Amino acid sequence: MITEQGRILELLLSGRFICQVSxxxxxxxxxxxxxxxxxxxxxxxxxxxLASAAEGEVFYAAYQTLAEPERKVLGSQFQEISTNLLxxxxxxxxxxxxxxSDVPVTQGSALRLNELQSSIEDTPxxxxxxxxxxxxxxxxxxxxxxxxxxKQVFKRLTDLGYLLKPNQDKQIYxxxxxxxxxxxxIRFIDETEALSLAEQAEQSVQQGNLL
Amino acid sequence: MNQNLHQAGVKxxxxxxxxxxxxxxxxLSGTLQESKYSPKVIESLVKQGILWRPEAEAExxxxxAVRNLLESSLQDERNRQVDANIGSAxxxxxxxxxxxxxxxxxxxxxxxxxxxxxxxxxxxxxTESLANNVRVLFSRINNEFGYVSSIDAKIRENELAQGQVSxxxxxxxxxxxxxxxxxxxxxxxxxxxxxxxxxxxFSRVTQELAIVQARLLELLGRFREFRGRTRLLKGxxxxxxxxxxxxxxxxxxxxxxxxxxxxxxxxxxxxxVDVNRVEHEQELQQIVGSIKSLHRANKGYQPERAAQQIxxxxxxxxxxxxxxxxxxxxxxxxxxxxxxxxxxxxxYYQENKLEFDPEAWIYQVIGGYQxxxxxxxAYFAIETSGEPHPIYNGNFIIRDVELGLR
Numbered sequence: 001m002i003t004e005q006g007r008i009l010e011l012l013l014s015g016r017f018i019c020q021v022s023x024x025x026x027x028x029x030x031x032x033x034x035x036x037x038x039x040x041x042x043x044x045x046x047x048x049x050l051a052s053a054a055e056g057e058v059f060y061a062a063y064q065t066l067a068e069p070e071r072k073v074l075g076s077q078f079q080e081i082s083t084n085l086l087x088x089x090x091x092x093x094x095x096x097x098x099x100x101s102d103v104p105v106t107q108g109s110a111l112r113l114n115e116l117q118s119s120i121e122d123t124p125x126x127x128x129x130x131x132x133x134x135x136x137x138x139x140x141x142x143x144x145x146x147x148x149x150x151k152q153v154f155k156r157l158t159d160l161g162y163l164l165k166p167n168q169d170k171q172i173y174x175x176x177x178x179x180x181x182x183x184x185x186i187r188f189i190d191e192t193e194a195l196s197l198a199e200q201a202e203q204s205v206q207q208g209n210l211l
Numbered sequence: 212m213n214q215n216l217h218q219a220g221v222k223x224x225x226x227x228x229x230x231x232x233x234x235x236x237x238x239l240s241g242t243l244q245e246s247k248y249s250p251k252v253i254e255s256l257v258k259q260g261i262l263w264r265p266e267a268e269a270e271x272x273x274x275x276a277v278r279n280l281l282e283s284s285l286q287d288e289r290n291r292q293v294d295a296n297i298g299s300a301x302x303x304x305x306x307x308x309x310x311x312x313x314x315x316x317x318x319x320x321x322x323x324x325x326x327x328x329x330x331x332x333x334x335x336x337x338t339e340s341l342a343n344n345v346r347v348l349f350s351r352i353n354n355e356f357g358y359v360s361s362i363d364a365k366i367r368e369n370e371l372a373q374g375q376v377s378x379x380x381x382x383x384x385x386x387x388x389x390x391x392x393x394x395x396x397x398x399x400x401x402x403x404x405x406x407x408x409x410x411x412x413f414s415r416v417t418q419e420l421a422i423v424q425a426r427l428l429e430l431l432g433r434f435r436e437f438r439g440r441t442r443l444l445k446g447x448x449x450x451x452x453x454x455x456x457x458x459x460x461x462x463x464x465x466x467x468x469x470x471x472x473x474x475x476x477x478x479x480x481x482x483x484v485d486v487n488r489v490e491h492e493q494e495l496q497q498i499v500g501s502i503k504s505l506h507r508a509n510k511g512y513q514p515e516r517a518a519q520q521i522x523x524x525x526x527x528x529x530x531x532x533x534x535x536x537x538x539x540x541x542x543x544x545x546x547x548x549x550x551x552x553x554x555x556x557x558x559y560y561q562e563n564k565l566e567f568d569p570e571a572w573i574y575q576v577i578g579g580y581q582x583x584x585x586x587x588x589a590y591f592a593i594e595t596s597g598e599p600h601p602i603y604n605g606n607f608i609i610r611d612v613e614l615g616l617r
Contacts, residue, residue: 015477046478051470062473073476074463081472082459089447096441102361104440181471186443188471189459197446198439204449 004029009042012050012061017161019058019177021108030059054180057107081185087136088162088182091153094133098126107180111163113171117150226259227277234261234273238281242270283343297382300337301391307333308394308401315398327400334404338412344379345419348372352426362438369431376424383420386413536567540579544614547591553615555596576612592617 002010008026011018020027029035030050040050044064051062063070095111096104098119105111120126127146134141134149141152154173157163162182163173190197227234230252237243243262245253253271256262262271307330314323356368388410395401451457462472486495543559556576560569567575580593594613600606 010479013475013477014479015475048475051473053471061475062470063475066468066473071463074468074472074474075461077474077476078461078463078472085447086451089444093441093444093448096444100360101357102437102441104437104444106440183440183443184471186447188469190443190446192462193459195446195450197450198442199446200449201442201446204445 005035005038005042009039012039012043012059013046013048015061017058017060017176017178017181019107019180021174021176022161022164027059031056053184054107054177057180058177084138085182085186085189087133087138089186090129090133091157092179092182094120094126094129098123105175105179107175107177109175109179111154111173111175113150113154113173117147120150121146223259223261226256226261230256230261234277234281237262237271237273238278242272245271297337297341298385300333301385304330304333304337304405305391305394308405311401312396312398330401331404334408338408341379341412341416344375345416345423348376348423349419352423352430355430362434362441366431366434366438369427369434373424373427373431376420376427380417380420383413383417388413536571536575537579539563539565539567539572540575543576544579544591547614547616551616553592553613555611555613557611573609573612576614577609580614590617591615 004025008018008029011023011026016022018026018030030039030052036050043049043061047064047070048061049064050059052059063074066074092105095116096102098116099105099111100119103109120130130146130149130153133139134143134153139153139156141149143149143152154163158165158173161176161178164176165173186197189195233243233248233252233256236247243253253262257264257271260274261277263274264271307326311323311326311330314320314326351368351372356365359365359368386409388406391405391409392402395405462469484495485491542563543554543556546559547554556573557569559565560567560572565572577593580588580591583591592615594615595607595609595611596613597608597610600608
């Protein structure tokens with residue numbers, strides 16, 4: 001029998017993001033300060049350290065010291081993140097707009113595939129957007145049908161850990177903490193590159209109003 | 212007078228129930244579609260003060276009192292109006308209390324009774340309207356301003372609600388319980404109404420308003436967070452549209468890599484089997500036992516097993532020969548019947564110069580005899596001639612058969 005601590009260690013070492021949605025027990029365990037120390041010492045043996053993002057909503061394993069091989073891994077990972085950023089952001093916006101409530105997708109958001117599908121079917125602009133998104137290499141859909149595209153996108157996102165399907169029989173997905181992580185990545189890039197993305201968006205809205 | 216009032220009230224309520232369809236249509240759509248209902252009905256409703264025309268050219272609308280009644284009874288969340296005119300309500304309470312005291316002093320008990328019931332009505336009306344206002348605010352918070360769709364609208368609604376809460380709180384400050392208790396003096400009924408009932412209501416409402424205010428602030432924070440996120444996403448898409456070749460700098464090569472991009476690679480792989488562990492023996496055996504041995508080696512393409520076309524042809528020549536033999540046997544039987552003599556099969560064979568194999572011929576004759584029904588068999592006598600096998604005991608070799616009539 002594996003202990004709770006061992007189970008969490010295994011999750012972390014297999015590159016998982018632990019949040020309240022994906023694994024509440026593990027998340028609560030890590031939230032307790034005494035437990036984090038125990039996990040931390042064990043991770044340190046393997047040159048890992050416990051990292052958290054989005055104000056302690058997500059935990060994952062990071063490297064403790066970075067030498068050449070570690071940097072290489074991070075480099076390829078970063079390449080992947082930055083190429084996947086645009087498809088993911090476009091998908092987030094599509095779901096937000098098609099959802100009808102104008103609420104961004106966050107950790108714990110419930111996405112009902114059927115509702116989303118009918119809303120996208122009714123609006124040709126959404127359908128076009130979905131088609132474009134599903135063609136990105138990240139999702140790699142070759143389907144010509146809207147349903148196939150949507151399912152493929154959601155399947156890939158579940159594989160990547162952004163979504164969770166609590167009940168295998170129902171087409172309802174939950175957003176995980178990795179989505180929060182994604183927001184933080186965008187925010188970080190926004191700040192470091194001084195892109196002032198929010199201002200750009202606001203300006204374009206105002207200009208749209210003028211037009 | 213009282214009787215008249217009663218009758219008029221009943222008449223009004225009857226009118227409301229009789230034309231409930233029409234009233235609900237006006238309530239939900241705002242104005243009346245005059246073409247759908249008869250002018251007579253509309254006119255009577257206007258007369259009774261249920262419908263009214265704000266301007267000469269405008270469409271008919273529901274009177275505010277009726278609308279309020281429906282909103283508060285149906286707990287309709289669209290009702291956003293918070294009516295907070297506590298100052299004037301309090302002033303009227305004080306006036307009524309003065310009337311009551313004066314009437315008592317002069318011994319006009321019937322009049323004082325009327326004033327007291329009026330006062331009671333006003334006090335409870337005030338407490339009810341306060342409770343109603345708080346309820347309206349709560350119901351809007353509870354579904355997070357679900358009646359408007361965009362985040363910006365939600366933020367505006369939230370700001371409106373916050374303004375209403377602070378208005379209500381300001382109005383509540385007008386409650387001066389010391390003044391009210393002086394007004395009530397030592398009259399038991401007045402003290403109960405003006406001090407006890409109002410104080411209870413006051414403390415409940417202030418408590419609830421504090422909660423409402425906290426919830427509103429929390430919601431506003433969340434909405435702002437949502438708006439921030441949406442703008443971030445939209446801004447990113449815009450930025451990528453304007454500069455499609457944008458790529459973030461290589462943060463992973465800095466001396467101090469931010470923890471955000473420091474995600475360790477996965478390293479755990481499944482463990483392997485240790486066959487020398489005694490405690491695992493049972494499980495391993497079970498696993499081995501559940502392995503199915505399949506002897507279906509991949510043999511590749513086998514042309515002889517492939518589906519082939521089957522040619523169905525009539526095998527006429529074989530049937531023909533058999534028929535010939537059968538006909539010959541029948542002729543032989545007929546010959547026996549016609550001649551009435553005993554004829555051996557081989558004699559007949561030679562006589563007619565038949566071309567079959569003699570052995571097959573004899574077989575066919577025996578078969579032909581056996582093939583007859585028992586009734587027909589009874590007409591014939593069949594005798595075999597031959598000798599026992601010299602070596603194998605009990606075997607009899609038939610050289611010929613002789614057929615005759617019985």
